[in-house]
Amino acid sequence: MDNTVATEHPHTHETAVHAEHTHVSLPQHRHHFETVEQQREAGSFGMWLFLLTEIMFFGGLFFAYLLYRNWYYDAFFTASNQLSIPLGTANTAILITSGFFMALAVWCAEVRKKDMLVWTLILTTVFGIAFLGIKYVEYHEKWEKHHIPGAHFDISEFVNPAAHGIKEKPLPPDMAQRTQVFFFLYFAMTGMHALHMIIGVGLLFWLIWRARRGDFSAGYVAPIENFGLYWHFVDIVWLFLFPLLYLINRHPLH
Amino acid sequence: MAEIAHHHAEAEDPTNVTNPEHGSHHIVTPRVYAMVFGTLLLFTAITVIAAFIDLSWANPVIALFIACFKAVIVILFFMHVKYQSRLIKMTIASGFFMFISLIVMTLSDYISRSWGLW
Amino acid sequence: MSSTATIVSLPDQATARLPKRSYLNNEDGLLSWLLTGDHKRIAILYLISITFFFFIGGAFAGLIRLELLTPQPDLVAADTYNKFFTMHGIIMVFLFLVPSVPATIGNFLIPIMVGAKDLAFPKINLLSWYLYVVGGIMVLAALVLGGVDTGWTFTTPLSTHYLNTHVITAALAIFVAGFSSIFTGLNFIVTIHRMRCPGMTWFRLPLFVWSNYAASLLMVLGTPVLAITLVLVLLERVFGIGVFDPTKGGDPLLFQHLFWFYSHPAVYIMILPGMGVISEIISTFSRKRVFGYTAVAFSSVAIALFGFFVWAHHMFIMGVSNYSALVFSLLTMLVAVPSAIKVFNWAFTLQKGSITFETPMLYAFGFLGLFTIGGLTGVFLGSLGMDIHLTETYFIVAHFHFVMVGGMLMAFLSGVHFWWPKMTGRMYPESLSKLAAVTTFIGFILTFMPQFILGYLGMPRRYHAYPPEYQVLNVLSTAGATVLGVGYMLPLLYLGWSLKYGAIAGDNPWQATGLEWQIQSPPLTENFIEIPIMDHEAYDYEWLEQKQKNEVTTVG
Numbered sequence: 001m002d003n004t005v006a007t008e009h010p011h012t013h014e015t016a017v018h019a020e021h022t023h024v025s026l027p028q029h030r031h032h033f034e035t036v037e038q039q040r041e042a043g044s045f046g047m048w049l050f051l052l053t054e055i056m057f058f059g060g061l062f063f064a065y066l067l068y069r070n071w072y073y074d075a076f077f078t079a080s081n082q083l084s085i086p087l088g089t090a091n092t093a094i095l096i097t098s099g100f101f102m103a104l105a106v107w108c109a110e111v112r113k114k115d116m117l118v119w120t121l122i123l124t125t126v127f128g129i130a131f132l133g134i135k136y137v138e139y140h141e142k143w144e145k146h147h148i149p150g151a152h153f154d155i156s157e158f159v160n161p162a163a164h165g166i167k168e169k170p171l172p173p174d175m176a177q178r179t180q181v182f183f184f185l186y187f188a189m190t191g192m193h194a195l196h197m198i199i200g201v202g203l204l205f206w207l208i209w210r211a212r213r214g215d216f217s218a219g220y221v222a223p224i225e226n227f228g229l230y231w232h233f234v235d236i237v238w239l240f241l242f243p244l245l246y247l248i249n250r251h252p253l254h
Numbered sequence: 255m256a257e258i259a260h261h262h263a264e265a266e267d268p269t270n271v272t273n274p275e276h277g278s279h280h281i282v283t284p285r286v287y288a289m290v291f292g293t294l295l296l297f298t299a300i301t302v303i304a305a306f307i308d309l310s311w312a313n314p315v316i317a318l319f320i321a322c323f324k325a326v327i328v329i330l331f332f333m334h335v336k337y338q339s340r341l342i343k344m345t346i347a348s349g350f351f352m353f354i355s356l357i358v359m360t361l362s363d364y365i366s367r368s369w370g371l372w
Numbered sequence: 373m374s375s376t377a378t379i380v381s382l383p384d385q386a387t388a389r390l391p392k393r394s395y396l397n398n399e400d401g402l403l404s405w406l407l408t409g410d411h412k413r414i415a416i417l418y419l420i421s422i423t424f425f426f427f428i429g430g431a432f433a434g435l436i437r438l439e440l441l442t443p444q445p446d447l448v449a450a451d452t453y454n455k456f457f458t459m460h461g462i463i464m465v466f467l468f469l470v471p472s473v474p475a476t477i478g479n480f481l482i483p484i485m486v487g488a489k490d491l492a493f494p495k496i497n498l499l500s501w502y503l504y505v506v507g508g509i510m511v512l513a514a515l516v517l518g519g520v521d522t523g524w525t526f527t528t529p530l531s532t533h534y535l536n537t538h539v540i541t542a543a544l545a546i547f548v549a550g551f552s553s554i555f556t557g558l559n560f561i562v563t564i565h566r567m568r569c570p571g572m573t574w575f576r577l578p579l580f581v582w583s584n585y586a587a588s589l590l591m592v593l594g595t596p597v598l599a600i601t602l603v604l605v606l607l608e609r610v611f612g613i614g615v616f617d618p619t620k621g622g623d624p625l626l627f628q629h630l631f632w633f634y635s636h637p638a639v640y641i642m643i644l645p646g647m648g649v650i651s652e653i654i655s656t657f658s659r660k661r662v663f664g665y666t667a668v669a670f671s672s673v674a675i676a677l678f679g680f681f682v683w684a685h686h687m688f689i690m691g692v693s694n695y696s697a698l699v700f701s702l703l704t705m706l707v708a709v710p711s712a713i714k715v716f717n718w719a720f721t722l723q724k725g726s727i728t729f730e731t732p733m734l735y736a737f738g739f740l741g742l743f744t745i746g747g748l749t750g751v752f753l754g755s756l757g758m759d760i761h762l763t764e765t766y767f768i769v770a771h772f773h774f775v776m777v778g779g780m781l782m783a784f785l786s787g788v789h790f791w792w793p794k795m796t797g798r799m800y801p802e803s804l805s806k807l808a809a810v811t812t813f814i815g816f817i818l819t820f821m822p823q824f825i826l827g828y829l830g831m832p833r834r835y836h837a838y839p840p841e842y843q844v845l846n847v848l849s850t851a852g853a854t855v856l857g858v859g860y861m862l863p864l865l866y867l868g869w870s871l872k873y874g875a876i877a878g879d880n881p882w883q884a885t886g887l888e889w890q891i892q893s894p895p896l897t898e899n900f901i902e903i904p905i906m907d908h909e910a911y912d913y914e915w916l917e918q919k920q921k922n923e924v925t926t927v928g
Contacts (some may be wrong), residue, residue, distance in 0.1 A: 032490035052349035060600035243317035247305035363696035
């Protein structure tokens with residue numbers, strides 16, 4: 001099987017001279033595509049279309065957030081101040097770092113550095129899991145404080161903040177009830193995001209295993225590339241969730 | 255057998271349909287990635303600090319603007335879109351267009367239900 | 373033309389044989405079908421499954437019409453009746469109409485029409501079918517467990533707070549089926565953009581491809597919003613947070629905005645592929661290129677685009693602001709224009725064509741008339757003042773059945789009959805098929821025309837009892853439904869029969885243009901022995917004549 005790269009590949013179909021200039025031929029070339037290039041581009045295009053569906057999927061949640069934040073602004077910013085800035089910022093930095101390593105991984109696959117590819121994929125995963133770990137800590141804290149929406153939701157901290165040592169304006173009871181809407185959106189949006197991260201981490205384990213076998217260091221870059229697109233998209237969603245959920249109104253009162 | 259060459263000489267494919275305007279295989283360097291990485295972290299710090307300064311209506315505007323900027327550089331560089339074909343760029347644009355339409359048109363109903371309260 | 377005025381040209385039946393090797397006999401065994409990547413086999417799998425669900429949905433329609441024979445609520449309890457129309461709606465919309473043409477005819481033909489060996493992502497195509505089956509099984513589960521009675525529209529807060537039926541199962545089912553639709557659309561878009569054969573420019577594509585492309589855009593961009601809406605309904609039902617509950621600060625209208633943001637484009641997802649079929653049929657059976665190809669192609673995309681911006685016309689009386697209602701009403705008027713452009717273009721295609729009346733053309737004529745009526749009544753409903761009186765009445769029911777059944781279902785049957793010889797290699801018995809087409813048409817008019825009058829007179833929809841003065845019209849409608857049922861049963865019977873006993877069709881029994889008619893019937897698994905090079909325009913009957921002149925069809 002001829003796997004040599006034509007190093008002087010002209011990259012322009014208009015100047016390719018005869019029909020035999022050696023193209024990279026990969027074992028993963030599917031028969032219904034004419035060229036490996038066509039396959040790679042089709043795969044990339046398909047992944048982008050899938051990401052479009054994800055934009056629209058999260059779009060519904062973002063709209064609900066927009067609506068209720070405007071309707072219940074006081075409840076939203078008071079509830080938002082209960083979220084931990086250090087943890088949220090750390091998570092943002094962690095996810096950005098994870099994305100950085102993923103981008104590097106794509107580069108490693110493109111230049112065929114197998115060991116570095118495996119390492120960057122591992123680092124991507126580690127930072128991804130760190131993100132999920134911090135998320136768990138945050139969720140757990142909400143559970144302890146009875147801020148999970150539903151039957152056990154406790155509004156006492158919002159109605160009477162001074163008694164809990166919190167420097168906030170107290171909310172009237174019905175507005176305090178609306179903090180449930182904030183927390184519902186918080187859990188729904190970050191939960192949906194976390195679900196996508198968990199799926200991503202699962203896929204990363206699979207990719208690491210395949211990368212160690214050398215599947216992606218011989219010119220077959222598409223899975224790493226396309227997973228990278230998915231991972232960066234999940235990162236972008238968080239880049240919006242962070243200011244919308246954590247940074248509504250942090251100016252003093254405190 | 256393994257030399258899967260272009261199936262047709264270019265004369266037979268004048269419209270270049272098999273690979274029209276294909277994205278160049280431009281490889282983005284780690285240096286570019288590092289610069290984007292740094293920028294992202296910097297703007298994260300900026301957005302957090304800005305949240306603590308009272309700028310009334312400008313706060314959410316700045317926060318969203320920074321978030322959009324970060325998203326754009328992730329898309330252009332981490333996701334390589336700067337070097338991709340027009341088709342990919344149009345696809346992404348149409349996705350955001352639909353998203354904005356959903357938001358704007360639905361919002362117009364809510365705003366117009368309570369003029370003056372927004 | 374022969375004196376019997378048909379364009380059908382079959383090979384000599386005494387010597388004709390099915391091709392030795394085709395996608396049907398390429399591999400044997402159940403697993404070779406259940407694990408196939410071949411778009412044609414997947415299309416057949418879809419055809420079988422949607423036919424199955426069609427008849428279940430049809431059975432519910434029969435039960436509805438049976439109850440409505442009498443003004444009294446004497447057949448079933450109110451809740452049960454609600455379950456009837458809900459299951460009828462869910463099954464017909466999500467398990468039949470949405471996948472009908474794209475997943476069966478589209479899956480089969482689009483790779484062939486663009487000159488490719490398969491869709492871009494065969495495995496995702498198969499996944500799409502499995503998601504459909506899982507969604508379908510879940511709907512059946514909801515049915516068997518006791519049914520859902522929310523109406524197919526799941527309106528809150530009824531669905532989230534006031535019912536204890538199997539809303540969660542049904543919502544999950546549609547969530548899953550939605551992804552089936554998304555993946556089909558995704559596959560089509562990538563295939564059409566990136567896998568056209570050399571010489572196949574966008575404007576040489578058959579209009580069927582353009583229509584499916586436009587529908588695929590809707591599938592990919594609209595269906596995810598339905599998905600998140602259903603997730604929110606599920607979360608609301610399970611955790612009771614209040615996102616749609618006014619007592620907890622939520623807005624029930626938020627649900628409707630998000631739901632109809634998908635469900636209006638959904639109706640265009642349903643009709644656009646059907647319109648694509650009609651373009652092909654009318655061209656073939658008038659022996660003429662489609663009039664105004666560019667206009668028809670662009671109008672498909674225009675319908676898709678505008679279709680995204682009109683959803684609140686389902687909500688005029690639900691509490692949207694007057695301003696909003698005005699804007700959406702205006703936009704609804706606009707969206708009718710591209711559809712009308714298509715109808716005009718089809719009419720001008722017919723003009724001065726050599727028209728013959730084979731079965732697919734009969735269905736196409738039915739489509740033209742019934743879709744036009746249905747579409748026009750849609751314009752009435754889009755007009756704010758009229759909608760206030762007509763909404764939630766049988767006028768709406770008649771409107772959407774005219775476009776969906778008189779329109780889409782007829783187009784589907786037209787397409788199935790037209791491409792049946794290509795898919796199976798066999799022809800169906802023409803006299804029986806013509807009978808079925810005419811029966812369907814008569815049954816349809818009898819069923820749904822009275823419903824316009826009923827709606828106009830004020831009979832509300834989703835009611836199982838009504839004032840006695842409406843009975844005559846209801847009886848007419850039920851009588852029509854019986855005729856319609858017969859009309860739909862017949863194809864099942866004779867198409868099944870034709871699989872074994874039908875005449876051998878040959879490559880091009882309709883003498884049609886199009887790449888699919890230049891290959892064998894049924895096609896090879898890889899479609900083409902050699903990737904074709906497209907060097908002529910679509911619907912080029914001169915090219916076809918030239919080709920046929922140079923063909924050798926007899927021995928010696």
